[in-house]
Amino acid sequence: MGGRYIVGVDGSAPSRAALAWAAARAVPEGGPLVLAHVGGGDDESLGGGGARRGPHADAGLLAGLADSLAGSGADISTAPLSGPVPEALAGFARTGDLLVIGTHKTGFIHGRVLGSRSIRIAAAAPCSVAVIPDIDVRRRTGVVLGLADAHAAHTAAAAVEEARRLGAELTVIRSTPHPAGDTARLPALDRLRDDARGFTIRVRETRRPAAEALLDASRDKALLVIGARDSAGQRMIGPVLHDVLLNLNSPVLVVRGPAAASE
Numbered sequence: 001m002g003g004r005y006i007v008g009v010d011g012s013a014p015s016r017a018a019l020a021w022a023a024a025r026a027v028p029e030g031g032p033l034v035l036a037h038v039g040g041g042d043d044e045s046l047g048g049g050g051a052r053r054g055p056h057a058d059a060g061l062l063a064g065l066a067d068s069l070a071g072s073g074a075d076i077s078t079a080p081l082s083g084p085v086p087e088a089l090a091g092f093a094r095t096g097d098l099l100v101i102g103t104h105k106t107g108f109i110h111g112r113v114l115g116s117r118s119i120r121i122a123a124a125a126p127c128s129v130a131v132i133p134d135i136d137v138r139r140r141t142g143v144v145l146g147l148a149d150a151h152a153a154h155t156a157a158a159a160v161e162e163a164r165r166l167g168a169e170l171t172v173i174r175s176t177p178h179p180a181g182d183t184a185r186l187p188a189l190d191r192l193r194d195d196a197r198g199f200t201i202r203v204r205e206t207r208r209p210a211a212e213a214l215l216d217a218s219r220d221k222a223l224l225v226i227g228a229r230d231s232a233g234q235r236m237i238g239p240v241l242h243d244v245l246l247n248l249n250s251p252v253l254v255v256r257g258p259a260a261a262s263e
Contacts, residue, residue, distance in 0.1 A: 003096035003127065006034045006079070008089055011061055014102025018132040021251060022100040023069060031075030035065050038081045038088045085117065090124035097127040103248065104134060118245045122228065122254045123237040128158070129254045131245055140250070142221040145172045146214045146240070147192075155227030156192040158255045162223055169200040173217050175210035211243035218250040225253045
């Protein structure tokens with residue numbers, strides 16, 4: 001990864017899970033790891049359980065977290081921000097960064113729910129976003145990729161990189177109303193098979209709703225990779241990604257970039 005790992009922290013259990021996940025990646029690479037805390041302008045905490053703090057408490061939180069990682073080998077810095085959380089984090093992030101946030105949303109919810117923090121941040125951010133639930137994933141293995149369409153090469157490449165990073169099997173889920181066999185004709189899948197030489201890749205075609213199929217496939221996996229594509233200059237969160245972020249049962253990497261898949 002060429003950019004920064006930016007972790008939204010607020011002292012809640014989900015934000016601590018996000019920090020642990022990001023640190024496990026940043027430390028072997030030597031960072032950079034940025035701890036970002038947003039104070040003021042928003043009544044909802046990052047992880048759904050942290051209390052609002054004053055300026056001195058904010059500074060103490062950031063200093064304490066940075067001290068806890070001292071000596072880890074990561075290039076650690078802190079970023080006190082202000083304003084509404086999604087806008088503050090999105091404004092601080094740059095293309096090429098990875099923004100990592102925690103979430104407490106792991107129940108099953110149908111339909112569009114306003115105010116979900118992870119959805120708002122994923123929609124606003126100019127970079128890829130990792131959404132980390134407060135669950136123990138240490139014994140999990142495997143990466144799941146939601147392959148949306150023929151323009152999903154960027155998302156597929158990210159999934160291959162993650163599978164290589166973890167030394168894990170990659171499972172590709174293609175939800176389509178078309179007859180079985182159409183998946184093999186996707187150019188993105190052909191390129192993925194070429195890139196994935198040297199480790200196992202499995203392709204599952206299903207006629208189930210896409211979000212349902214992805215959540216089922218990732219319930220015991222280390223990571224789910226799904227794409228988000230800009231449309232007419234606007235950052236978009238489609239219905240599949242929306243439902244996945246509301247009901248996730250594993251860490252989710254939302255890949256944003258050139259030719260990322262629209263979900």
